[in-house]
Amino acid sequence: MKLRDRILKLMHRADFVPLDARGLERNLQLQKRDRRKLELEIRRLVDAGQVVRIKRDRYCLPSDADLVTGRIRFRQSGSAILMPDRMEGEPESPAVKVDAEDTSVAMHDDHVVVRLRSERPRKRARPTGRSVAPRERRGRVIRILERKRTTLTGNLQKTKLFHFVVPDDPRIIHDIYVSAPAESGLKPAPRIGDKVVVKLLEWTQRHVNPEGRMVEVLGRTNEPSAEFKGILRKFNLDTTFPQAVAEEANAVPTEVGPRDRKNRLDLRSVPTLTIDPDDAKDFDDALSLEYLSGKNIRIGIHIADVGAYVNPDTALDREAQKRGNSTYLVGTVIPMLPESLSNGICSLREDVDRLVKSVLVTFAKNGRVQNVEFANSVIRSNKRLTYRQAYALLNEDDLEAVRKLPRPPAHQTGSIGRALDALTRRELEDLQKWVRQLWSFASRLRKQRMAKGSLELDMPETKIYVDKDGYADRIEKVENDESHQLIEEFMLLANETVARTLKNARLPALYRVHDEPDPEKLDDLREFLATFEIACGDLKNRKEIVRVLKLLKTHPQGHLLRIQILRSLKRAVYRSSPDGHYGLSKTDYTHFTSPIRRYSDLVIHRVFGFFLVRFRNQPRVPGVSAIAMPAGKAATMSEHLSLTEQNSTEAERESVKIKLLEFFEREARKKRRTRFDAVILETRNHGMFVELTESMAYGLVHVSTLVDDLYKLEAGGTALIGRRKRRRYEVGQQISVQVERVDRFKRQIDFRVA
Numbered sequence: 001m002k003l004r005d006r007i008l009k010l011m012h013r014a015d016f017v018p019l020d021a022r023g024l025e026r027n028l029q030l031q032k033r034d035r036r037k038l039e040l041e042i043r044r045l046v047d048a049g050q051v052v053r054i055k056r057d058r059y060c061l062p063s064d065a066d067l068v069t070g071r072i073r074f075r076q077s078g079s080a081i082l083m084p085d086r087m088e089g090e091p092e093s094p095a096v097k098v099d100a101e102d103t104s105v106a107m108h109d110d111h112v113v114v115r116l117r118s119e120r121p122r123k124r125a126r127p128t129g130r131s132v133a134p135r136e137r138r139g140r141v142i143r144i145l146e147r148k149r150t151t152l153t154g155n156l157q158k159t160k161l162f163h164f165v166v167p168d169d170p171r172i173i174h175d176i177y178v179s180a181p182a183e184s185g186l187k188p189a190p191r192i193g194d195k196v197v198v199k200l201l202e203w204t205q206r207h208v209n210p211e212g213r214m215v216e217v218l219g220r221t222n223e224p225s226a227e228f229k230g231i232l233r234k235f236n237l238d239t240t241f242p243q244a245v246a247e248e249a250n251a252v253p254t255e256v257g258p259r260d261r262k263n264r265l266d267l268r269s270v271p272t273l274t275i276d277p278d279d280a281k282d283f284d285d286a287l288s289l290e291y292l293s294g295k296n297i298r299i300g301i302h303i304a305d306v307g308a309y310v311n312p313d314t315a316l317d318r319e320a321q322k323r324g325n326s327t328y329l330v331g332t333v334i335p336m337l338p339e340s341l342s343n344g345i346c347s348l349r350e351d352v353d354r355l356v357k358s359v360l361v362t363f364a365k366n367g368r369v370q371n372v373e374f375a376n377s378v379i380r381s382n383k384r385l386t387y388r389q390a391y392a393l394l395n396e397d398d399l400e401a402v403r404k405l406p407r408p409p410a411h412q413t414g415s416i417g418r419a420l421d422a423l424t425r426r427e428l429e430d431l432q433k434w435v436r437q438l439w440s441f442a443s444r445l446r447k448q449r450m451a452k453g454s455l456e457l458d459m460p461e462t463k464i465y466v467d468k469d470g471y472a473d474r475i476e477k478v479e480n481d482e483s484h485q486l487i488e489e490f491m492l493l494a495n496e497t498v499a500r501t502l503k504n505a506r507l508p509a510l511y512r513v514h515d516e517p518d519p520e521k522l523d524d525l526r527e528f529l530a531t532f533e534i535a536c537g538d539l540k541n542r543k544e545i546v547r548v549l550k551l552l553k554t555h556p557q558g559h560l561l562r563i564q565i566l567r568s569l570k571r572a573v574y575r576s577s578p579d580g581h582y583g584l585s586k587t588d589y590t591h592f593t594s595p596i597r598r599y600s601d602l603v604i605h606r607v608f609g610f611f612l613v614r615f616r617n618q619p620r621v622p623g624v625s626a627i628a629m630p631a632g633k634a635a636t637m638s639e640h641l642s643l644t645e646q647n648s649t650e651a652e653r654e655s656v657k658i659k660l661l662e663f664f665e666r667e668a669r670k671k672r673r674t675r676f677d678a679v680i681l682e683t684r685n686h687g688m689f690v691e692l693t694e695s696m697a698y699g700l701v702h703v704s705t706l707v708d709d710l711y712k713l714e715a716g717g718t719a720l721i722g723r724r725k726r727r728r729y730e731v732g733q734q735i736s737v738q739v740e741r742v743d744r745f746k747r748q749i750d751f752r753v754a
Contacts, residue, residue: 003034004041008050011061018058018065047145049085052113066116068096068139071148074108074171076746082114082139092518094137102140105203105210108171109148114139149200152176153230155221155745156194156214165198165212168230170746176200176212184214195219195226197233222665222744224470227658228329235651237327237334244315249338252309254345256353260308261378263619264355267300268380271434274348275390275487277478278408279465281333282326283348283415284594286356286381287490289434295365299441301494302356302379304346306595307605308624310337321637324644326597329655331466335597342596343415350384350417357605359494367444372497374612376621383431384417390483393435399428439482442489449492453542453585456549458484459562462696464659472663475695491593492584499590502607503578505615508631509607510600510638512589514572514581525568532557542585556732557681559691573642574600576634600641603629657747660697664749665742673738675754680733683720685713688729690737690751699749705740706753729753 001009006028010016019027025038042059045051049069052062062069070084078100084093096114106112116139152172154165164175176198181189190196198212218233219226232239241249253260272288288300310316320336327334335342348354356379362371385393392402403423407416420428450456458480467473480488495512502509522539529536534551537544549565552558569583574591581589592608595601609626612618620626667674678690687702703711709722711729719730729735737751 003028003037004045007038007041007045011051011059011064016060016064018054018060020056020058024059049111049113049145062113067142068093068114068116068137069111069145070096070114072098072103072106072108072110072112072114072141074103074173076170076173078103078173080106080108082112094520096137096139098139098141103206104141104144105206106141106144107147107149107174107210108169110144111146111148112141113143113145115142147200151197151199151215151233152212153195153197153218153233156181156190156192156196158192164209165196165214166745168195168234174209177209178212178214181214186214186217188217190214190217193221195221195223195230222662224466224662227662228332228470231329231651231654231658232334234654235327235647237651239334241319241338242315245319246338248314248316249340252341252345254340256345256355256378259622260355261353263376263621265358265375265377267302267358267377268353270300270379271430272300272302272379272381273383273385273431273434274350274381275385275387275435275483277463278386278388279331279413281413282335282342282346282596283381283384284596285487285491286348286379287438287487288379289437292362296362296370297365297437297441298360298362299438299490300377300379301359301361301490301593302348302377303358303494303593303601303605304348304596305355305357305376305605305624306337306341306346306602307609308355308621309341309345310602311623311625312606312627316341320599320602321640324599324641325648327648327651329652330464330472330659331470336599337596346596347415348379348381349415350381353378353380357608359497361493361497363441367441374501374608374616376609376612376618376624383423384415385431385435387478387481387483389420390435390486391481393432394439394482394486399425399432402432403428435486438490439486442486443482445489445493446485449489449584450546453546455546455583455585457562457566457583459559460696462656462660464656464663466659471666472659475660475663475697477694477696492586495590495592496586496588498592498604498608499578499588502590502604502611503588505611507607507611508576508629508634509590510574510576510603510634510641511578512572512581512591512600513575513577513579514583514589515570515579516582517569521568525565528564529561532561534561556679559696560681571646574638574645576631576638598641599644600637603637660695661742661744661747661749663695664697664739665744668739668742675736675738676751678735678737678751680729680731680735683713683718683729683731688720690735692737693734697749699751701737701751701753702740705750 010027021039025035030038046053051059052065052067053059054065068082068084070082072080072082074080080098080103082096082098086092116137152167154167156165163178163180165178166175178198184190195218196214197216199215201211203210218229267288270288270290272286274283274286276283284304286302290298292298310320323336326336356377358375358377360373361369364370386408389405392405396402403421405420407419410416461478463476463478464472465474499511519540526536526539536548539545552561555561578588580587590604591598591600592604595605606625606627607629609624610628613620613626677693679693680688681691682689687700689700691698709725709727711720711722714721719728721728736754738754740750740752742749
């Protein structure tokens with residue numbers, strides 16, 4: 001048994017009392033030569049929050065001293081919530097509320113130790129969009145284990161007496177005191193209104209603001225380039241690659257040659273296409289269609305063979321592993337791989353040869369899967385379609401109308417492909433036939449998946465497009481329509497098939513896991529939904545949660561309530577064990593279909609290649625590593641990639657928030673402001689919260705802007721009613737609004753009725 005496990009086993013004993021290092025040494029019957037190793041393990045356990053140090057340098061489990069370790073998450077009000085560390089094999093612990101005056105010198109997302117206070121009943125409040133619990137744990141911060149940030153970005157300001165930086169993140173509630181710009185050592189010296197990077201100094205006294213030192217000027221606050229750099233610094237993202245990586249990337253050929261095609265299945269003559277967003281920079285996947293004898297159809301799911309160009313333990317591979325995934329900010333991408341690979345030789349662009357790994361699925365005419373084959377292949381895409389074009393081909397019979405659809409702007413995408421109006425009538429007819437045939441099978445797959453209890457959690461997304469100068473130019477709501485679902489279903493099929501194949505072969509791999517939700521959270525969710533007069537049974541029953549999701553499709557507050565359901569579920573993660581995917585209702589699932597932008601998929605490709613050689617007796621292909629993965633490495637890799645994915649997700653959300661605010665701030669400056677359609681989501685004494693139907697932006701119409709009457713909240717709390725004219729604004733009502741004001745710091749948008 002490892003020393004760490006022996007320490008924890010000792011502390012879990014019912015008769016254990018806190019011990020210092022020497023006491024632990026005696027109880028574990030260690031030799032003097034093991035003393036340094038013991039001290040190292042104790043330090044690691046303390047840093048991880050699994051053990052705490054109390055008075056007289058004694059150690060014990062946090063629960064033995066009414067202590068909890070975890071990440072502290074602040075609200076703009078100054079209060080916070082502690083999300084406890086989860087110990088392996090133990091259930092998730094409930095959150096701990098920390099009042100503003102009890103947060104000590106903690107900052108948002110720090111790893112801290114909190115001393116618990118006695119639990120007390122929680123007063124039920126008006127619904128706020130958060131789940132509620134009958135009791136709550138409260139505590140106060142007593143120690144900082146680790147700072148989440150050593151630097152932060154913000155806006156340089158000054159008073160008559162001193163300079164300070166207002167953090168970009170409104171959850172960092174303290175301004176940071178800095179020295180005068182002339183004393184910063186930066187050239188040119190920072191100016192008031194600049195966005196700067198501040199290195200935090202040690203902060204030990206809560207009643208004194210934290211101090212820092214300016215180390216970089218990013219530009220003028222709110223300018224696109226400065227905001228972009230701010231996101232890069234906050235989330236440790238880098239647009240450049242180390243020299244060794246760039247050199248390896250430059251050495252990769254730009255075309256597929258005869259040697260590259262050796263031992264690969266040649267599918268270049270098979271009709272093949274890609275379907276991606278307008279602004280896609282890289283193309284991971286393609287679909288092909290073959291008509292076989294007996295009215296069977298073989299659909300090829302082809303995934304870029306990145307492993308043909310990125311070999312294990314090279315500079316390219318190490319950097320890709322470090323990044324974990326590409327990060328898609330509004331208007332740009334921070335790629336996992338250099339652009340010459342991600343947008344070039346790896347990308348399945350139109351009318352060029354490309355190397356792929358293929359899952360070839362034979363369907364009978366009735367939609368049943370007859371056979372599945374795997375291959376290393378070479379393809380040649382006939383057409384790069386956008387989702388908009390694919391949707392038109394599915395639903396529009398007039399091909400001349402389809403022909404008029406524009407190509408995406410060149411500055412927004414990695415490849416625009418041939419314009420539809422440049423295609424012959426026969427080519428357009430073939431495209432339409434292929435797309436409709438693909439959808440006929442994808443729709444059946446989707447129906448089968450939903451019948452098995454898959455949760456329909458797909459919701460419209462906000463897509464923000466920027467102009468050539470980087471400013472938010474327009475906002476569109478992207479629906480998860482048939483064109484998206486077509487691609488989604490085949491990708492899900494490939495991911496599931498590969499996961500099941502590798503599991504049955506007992507090969508160590510990375511799996512995409514979505515654990516079942518905590519019963520307590522589902523009970524809280526049921527109580528919360530009841531406040532909106534949505535009666536539901538036991539949500540631990542999958543059929544019931546499927547029923548509720550279907551009901552919310554037509555509910556006036558359905559979008560927000562579906563978000564609340566998502567928050568009640570656990571986050572999907574990578575894991576070395578095939579523990580299933582709750583949301584998709586699948587026993588076996590992995591990520592195989594996006595190796596250009598996800599390192600997990602590249603790892604799976606290598607294991608998959610090993611499977612083809614070892615278990616299917618397929619010949620090795622030149623230059624591609626087909627290696628088994630050590631089981632121990634799979635576990636550590638899963639944890640790392642889960643963290644990089646979470647970091648990218650948060651960066652992408654930050655980018656969307658900033659660009660939404662930028663768009664509506666520019667809108668507020670117009671002399672003639674645009675009218676936006678909106679839906680009232682909630683009414684309060686001070687106004688009503690609305691959601692714009694096109695952009696899904698959320699904001700407040702303050703009651704003070706309703707100048708035609710004196711409005712009061714109806715007794716039921718679902719409408720504002722004018723005293724004199726009796727005009728009503730009620731939940732679910734559609735209204736037109738205009739932007740009133742935008743607060744970039746608080747990240748709030750206010751509207752007024754148009």
